Amino acid sequence: MRKRKERIDRGVKARSSDIYALTGVREMLYLLFPRAIPVVGLLVFIPLLSPYWREVFISTAVYALLAISWDILVSAGLVSLGQALFYGIGSYFAGALNHYWGLSPLWTIPLATVGGGLLCTLMLLPVLRLRGIYFSMVTLVLPLMLLRLVEATRILGGTEGLTGLTPFPSPLFSLYFVQIALLASLFGFRRLMGTDYGLIIKGISDNDRSVMSAGINIYWYKAQVLFLGASVGAFTGAFGTHLDMFAGMPGFALDYSIMPVAAAVVGGMGTFAGPMVGAFILVPLSEFLRALGALRIVFYGLFLVIFVVGLPEGLFHYIQRKYEKFERWVVVE
């Protein structure tokens, strides 16, 4: 009996993406396994951890959501350095609604998600025509400007911020809430990019003049993508606000802008899963390194450099490639 090696995914990928004809349990498991990892990991494994680590993973999920919101913008060729803008706007939006009008999180979070998303889209609409670094510069500057605006005009609580906001019912509730939102945006955006709509978005980042000459108003599509990304960011801000029971100037902090980019670079851009993986490495890592005190940033930076140099495509792309090349022995007739 002769045997030879065969790729496990032979035909599975093509059939599953086109005609959805799988020939057995083994093929279904092959496709299901990578998708089950985040679901089981987030909803089953993480809630079993100690309260301290659960809290770490709440902030990990926050950064992962921001990284996904960064990634959807990149899919349309918009390189943002200002996720803090979305986070801050969402945070103040929910905080103000709760503080001044006494609305419960049940209302503030959806309102801040849509309203904050719209507000950010309107703010960035004039610069949507800018490409590459020029768009990035504006997104980098805007949150810093708003930060000083709040400080100088003392609106929305000024430097004190808005305090005493309604908290979530329990820590476990917060954990599940943010993780379900994370899974929903991960799978939702991945599905979206697989549709014809997603194809146009990819086309814009690939070659915007070609999309223009196909009779499509690229600025309308870019605005839509911007709204999607900004909404996810604003949701994150609104969530963070009720989690900390506080909305204030730290919402515009540079951390929220830099971390998503670092996560996307480590994890691999353009896949939504990549930036999420990146966030789930970087945020807990920075907690681990806390023991090192002042040297923490040195090691953290070192890790980033090694990663970017050693695996420039990003971790997720690498794993995906290896997974698709997985081989098994089959009998040759």
Next chain:
Amino acid sequence: MNRDESVILKVENLTKSFGGVMAVLNVSFDIRKGELLGIIGPNGSGKTTLVNLVTGFVKPDSGRVEYRGRNITGWAPYRIVGLGITRTFQMVKPFYQLPAFKNLVVPLSSPRVKRLAGGRYGDRDAVALDLLEEVGFERDSRVSYKSAASLPQGYLKRLELAKNMALRPDLLILDELFSGLSLAEVASIVPIIEKLRLQGKTIVMIEHRLKELFRIADRVMVLNYGEKIAEGASDQVMEDPAVKQAYLGSET
């Protein structure tokens, strides 16, 4: 007013300069419905800029573009496409990440296609595969499914043409479709263009391959240093002393 109804595109005194260089200077011409107009001229004579001006990719300094009696000067490219004017790019612009047939899904998702199809898009993948077959992607080979990045130049040019055809245009502007192709490849594309003419499409071709162009063009216009120096039937135009000088250099 007595307007000649058969003129669909009217260009008047179009001018564009790039930092002191006159790319296009006072160019006027008409295109009549169903004709094939060739635009020729030496390198840098402003042919591609002219296309960019007409299709909205570049805004003119002065002058006027009128399509079916409507002033479209300075309109955004996607709106001009919406009227039925499409163009190909001299440097092909496929979506390299996508398989060839998925490239056509983008134009097939445009508002114009939806409008012409009565408000529905239908099965875009199937339409895309049909279109590719029309421009010479062999149906039984896998070439339509290959990523655009792996296709040879000849196929990319055809893909560029198919992207235009997907938009169901009335006026096609083909910017050096034949450049970089072998004689055999050109010979295989010519029948596609002739078929488009039989369907009543109006076509403008910018070309350097004069022999192939003259065989199919009704009329030829010659540009040099951004100015129109001659216009007429192809054999006439080449006899023009100004054209001879532009192509062969001064005789002094």
